[in-house]
Amino acid sequence: MKTITVDNNQKLNFTEQEQPSINTDECLIQVKAIGVNRADLLQRAGKYPAPPGESPILGLEVSGDIVACGKDVHRWQVNDKVFALVAGGGYAEYVKVKATQLLSLPQSFSYQQGAATAEVFLTAYQSLFTIANLQSKQSVLIHAGASGVGTAAIQLAKAKQCYVVVTVGSDEKAKACLALGADVAINYHHQDFVAWSTEHHKKGFDIIVDVVAGNYLNKNIQVAALDAHIVILSLLGGRFSDNVDIAKLLMKRLTFTASTLRNRDHQYKAMLVKQFATDFYHQLVEGKIKPVIDSEFLWQQADQAHQKMGNNENIGKLVLTLP
16 A cells, blocks of 8 residues: 655655554554644654554544454444544555544545544544533633634534634634634734733633643633633643743642643543544534635645645645545
């Protein structure tokens, strides 16, 4: 099979490899579309290796057709159209997936939409519900609101009638977030979200989803409500934060959780997929929530997709399509 691999100069190249062999609890997927994630860029740069035992090939989410099932798999059959979260191996013509991590592709979805769904919606769901225990009508602050995870988190929070504020890097991204249901979109180039919150939302936010970290840590503390939960998913703003105000942490009784999804075990991912499906799969089918796709590329154009993501030019997902 063809795969996209990374050479010693961090260049992407097509190579030929053997198809993965599946275990008894796995399915083999013929890949039709691949979701691009910032983790792919980090892995390409040598900063985010695959977990032990997982494929070193890039790619964390795919959509396609089942072409083989292990003997212990009973729910799925050959030719079923699915989308899935994987820990690696997505940039390939075939990828193996634990059967418990598969979701059925809604009839109204294209393969591209399927490939744009798993990673962002499961990450957003995990952050808001599994970790932060989001309740109806709470207030939520989402940084990088126009990212894949951000656009998913907006929709999930609004499905629970929450008050949602996002930060973004352009007016175009702000408009896109408002169109998805965000109540307020703050362009951080024009306005500081702490100053805005001090004036317009003094009670603070119950949940903050942060992919920036760095100096946003102290800012998040300032705008957090009493008993708030701050979920850190990435560190686009840097891995260190100076002069953290511990007194405010204590006074506000804040909870911080730093989380990644890729290195969770298969049992956890299976539980997450099942919970998300129970709570929100029907809304995907009904079109009440949906993946936001910025651009689709042929997988021969993977480098262009990576460049666009690296330049923070996308609103929603970037997807690679196989012929």
